[in-house]
Amino acid sequence: MKKLRTYGSIILILIAWQLFSNYGLVSKFLLPSPLEVLMAFIKDFKLILYHTKYTMAISFIGIFISISLSLFLSIIMDRFEAVYDVVYPILILTQTIPTIAIAPLLIIWLGFYMKPKIVLVVISTFFPITISLINGYRSVDKDNINLLKAMGASKYQIYKYLKFPSSMSYFFSGLKVSMSYALISAVIAEWLGGYYGLGVYMTRVKKSYELDKMFAIIFFISFLSLVLMYIIDNIEKKVIKN
Numbered sequence: 001m002k003k004l005r006t007y008g009s010i011i012l013i014l015i016a017w018q019l020f021s022n023y024g025l026v027s028k029f030l031l032p033s034p035l036e037v038l039m040a041f042i043k044d045f046k047l048i049l050y051h052t053k054y055t056m057a058i059s060f061i062g063i064f065i066s067i068s069l070s071l072f073l074s075i076i077m078d079r080f081e082a083v084y085d086v087v088y089p090i091l092i093l094t095q096t097i098p099t100i101a102i103a104p105l106l107i108i109w110l111g112f113y114m115k116p117k118i119v120l121v122v123i124s125t126f127f128p129i130t131i132s133l134i135n136g137y138r139s140v141d142k143d144n145i146n147l148l149k150a151m152g153a154s155k156y157q158i159y160k161y162l163k164f165p166s167s168m169s170y171f172f173s174g175l176k177v178s179m180s181y182a183l184i185s186a187v188i189a190e191w192l193g194g195y196y197g198l199g200v201y202m203t204r205v206k207k208s209y210e211l212d213k214m215f216a217i218i219f220f221i222s223f224l225s226l227v228l229m230y231i232i233d234n235i236e237k238k239v240i241k242n
Contacts, residue, residue: 032212041216047201048220054196056224058114058189059182062121066129066178069122074133075159084134095127099188107193117189117197124185125178132174136167172236179228187221 014034020026021033028036041048077084099120106116140163148158190199198217205213 029209029211032215036212037215037219040210040212041220044213044216048198048217051196051198051201052220052224055183055186055190055198058117058186058197059121059179061114062118062186063125063175063178063182065118065122066125066182067175069126070129070133074130074137077130078134078137078163079155091127091130094123097123099124099185100192103189103192106189112193112195117186117194120189121182121185124181128174128177128181129171130174132170133167136170137163139170140166168240169236172232172239176229176232179232180225183221183225183228 017031018033018035021028021031021036032040073087077087102123103116103120106119110116110119137159144162145158148162153161186197187199187202190197191203192199194200198221202214202217205217
């Protein structure tokens with residue numbers, strides 16, 4: 001029922017938008033109609049897919065690196081309080097730096113290809129995953145940890161049988177946030193420099209004032225984010241269920 005209401009609301013908004021455009025209540029130059037946006041997407045579909053593979057590659061590589069680093073650092077921070085006290089403020093500091101501000105510096109330092117874009121994705125996605133994992137580890141009841149220790153469990157076994165399973169819901173919550181950040185960060189990095197990617201495509205159509213194509217790519221990026229969220233949701237259900 002909720003889904004029907006959501007879909008109904010979206011359809012009503014699109015109908016109203018189309019009517020406003022048809023009756024000239026909003027200039028088509030400023031706000032193209034949904035039909036024009038759809039036609040622009042179909043017209044440039046192959047080109048959009050060509051650029052999409054680069055943006056998605058950057059996003060997935062960045063997320064993979066973030067997950068690997070987060071797993072390593074979260075364990076170190078969980079085991080050693082001194083490391084947590086030193087590293088946590090640094091992690092917070094990385095999130096206060098605007099993505100749009102650091103992207104040009106990374107491009108100057110690392111060039112116009114994939115390296116600066118991947119680094120930017122890692123910077124944007126590293127924090128939510130790391131903090132989610134740490135919160136998951138620390139949500140474990142201390143009595144359960146003491147019980148495993150009394151049974152002779154090693155630190156590895158405590159993480160394997162207790163802390164990792166307990167942190168899975170936290171991990172996937174952080175991953176969902178990070179996945180949306182990854183896509184956005186990759187596109188922003190491509191705006192500021194590069195040869196391929198959805199951000200480069202957006203920059204080109206913006207310069208030629210093709211707003212129908214601009215809206216088409218905005219909606220497409222939103223669609224990709226929703227698809228990724230759906231995939232993560234399904235993986236989460238299977239992992240936690242098992």
